[in-house]
Amino acid sequence: MxxxxxxxxRYASTRYPGKPLVALRGxxxxxxxxxxxxxxxxxxxxxxxxxxxxxxxxxxxxxxxxGAEVVMTTSQARNGTERCAEVxxxxxxxxxxxxxxxxxxxxxxxxxxxxxxxxxxxxAADIATPVLRCDGRALNGLLADRRAGRVGGTTxxxxxxxxxxxxxxxxxxxxxxxxxxxxxxPVFHHVGxxxxxxxxxxxxxxWPVGPLETLEGLEQLRFLENSRKVLCVEVQxxxxxxxxxxxxxDVPILEAMLAEMx
Numbered sequence: 001m002x003x004x005x006x007x008x009x010r011y012a013s014t015r016y017p018g019k020p021l022v023a024l025r026g027x028x029x030x031x032x033x034x035x036x037x038x039x040x041x042x043x044x045x046x047x048x049x050x051x052x053x054x055x056x057x058x059x060x061x062x063x064x065x066x067g068a069e070v071v072m073t074t075s076q077a078r079n080g081t082e083r084c085a086e087v088x089x090x091x092x093x094x095x096x097x098x099x100x101x102x103x104x105x106x107x108x109x110x111x112x113x114x115x116x117x118x119x120x121x122x123x124a125a126d127i128a129t130p131v132l133r134c135d136g137r138a139l140n141g142l143l144a145d146r147r148a149g150r151v152g153g154t155t156x157x158x159x160x161x162x163x164x165x166x167x168x169x170x171x172x173x174x175x176x177x178x179x180x181x182x183x184x185x186p187v188f189h190h191v192g193x194x195x196x197x198x199x200x201x202x203x204x205x206x207w208p209v210g211p212l213e214t215l216e217g218l219e220q221l222r223f224l225e226n227s228r229k230v231l232c233v234e235v236q237x238x239x240x241x242x243x244x245x246x247x248x249x250d251v252p253i254l255e256a257m258l259a260e261m262x
Contacts, residue, residue, distance in 0.1 A: 001120055003195075004094040005047045005112070006071070006087045008080035009034050009063075009102035011056035015247055020059050020102055022251065026258035033245055034059060036105035038068045044109045046116060048094070052102075053087045078209075079219040081194065085201045097201055099194040106242035106257060107193055111235050115195035118233040125163075125231035126200035127223055131156050131188040132235060136179030139187050142171045143178065154218060156190040156232055164230035167218050188232070192244070194220065200228050 009020040016022075020034035031039075034052065041050045052063040055075040063070050071090055077083040084099045096116055100107060115128040122128075134142070134155075145152030155172050157165045166172065167190055179185050200223065210225035212218075223230050241257045243250060 001095040001116060002093070003047045003049075003096045003098060003116055004088070004091060005041050005044065005050045005098040005100055006053045006084045007034070007037050007041055007051070007100050007102045008077075008083040009037075009052055009054045009056075009059050010075075010077075010083075011054075011059055012075075016245070019245060020054070021062060022245070024105070024245075024251065024258065025255050027262055032062065033105060034063055034102055035066050035068075037100065037102045038063065038066070040105050040107055040109070041100050041112075044098075044100075044112045046113060047098070049091070051087060051091070053083050055083075081196075081201070081219050081222075082205050084194075084196070085205050088196075088198050088201050092198070094198065097196045097198060099196070101192055101244065103245045104192065104242065105245075106240070106254070106261075107191070108235075108238070108240050108242065110238075111191060111193055112195070114233050114235050115193065118231050119195055119197065122231050124229055126197050126228040127220070128195045128231040128233050129156075129164075129220060130191040130193055130235040131158070131232045132191060132237060134185045134187045134189050135181065136183040136185060137181040138189060139171070139175070139185045140178050140181075142187070142189075146171055154190040154192070156188050158188075158232040162232045162234070164220075164224060164232050166224070167216070167220055169216055169218070188234070190232075191235070191242075 023030045051069045051071045060070045073086040111130045118128040142152045213221040
């Protein structure tokens with residue numbers, strides 16, 4: 001399957017303006033967030049083309065400076081999926097389009113590889129996205145966040161064929177009790193990486209934003225609200241820590257993880 005990987009990157013982030021150009025220290029020195037995300041994308045096996053998708057000249061110039069191919073998109077894209085849809089329209093002919101978030105440079109390559117394999121094995125699926133089974137420590141952390149009024153990670157529930165039933169910023173399904181740190185739980189953490197079939201991606205921007213997407217703030221719910229089949233692919237962390245950069249307070253967390261990775 002021919003695979004195009006796009007890294008959406010916008011400068012005008014509401015929570016953290018200029019985020020793609022923030023420098024992150026690691027064992028290999030200082031590199032910007034977008035450069036580290038591009039390097040993570042380049043490490044994925046089986047990808048035919050990698051592009052940075054942005055509407056900002058500063059990001060374009062910087063990315064081209066370290067050797068990335070850049071596709072300029074409009075400023076009208078409301079989320080990364082809409083930006084990827086623009087890229088797919090500009091660069092047609094690929095069988096799969098991957099959205100590797102520009103703020104998640106620690107995403108393991110095998111997560112993306114598993115998504116492509118999942119679409120290959122399930123021809124009826126329109127989109128694939130990874131899920132990680134929570135251990136007790138992770139689940140108890142999510143529950144503690146909700147009790148404190150904080151929004152933690154996103155969770156997912158799916159049917160016996162691994163087709164998504166729902167995604168939520170609440171902790172689902174309801175468990176009723178805590179778990180020992182190392183215990184396997186019935187709760188799955190959703191990782192925000194996507195592999196789309198082009199037909200579903202092309203249709204996405206024309207669909208209205210539905211009530212579930214509005215309430216949860218989760219772009220993938222638009223596929224479910226329009227009866228598209230979303231495949232959840234269970235992946236393994238293999239001891240790898242990963243984190244998204246959403247706020248300035250995430251910078252030292254990411255830098256510590258980079259140091260641990262060596």
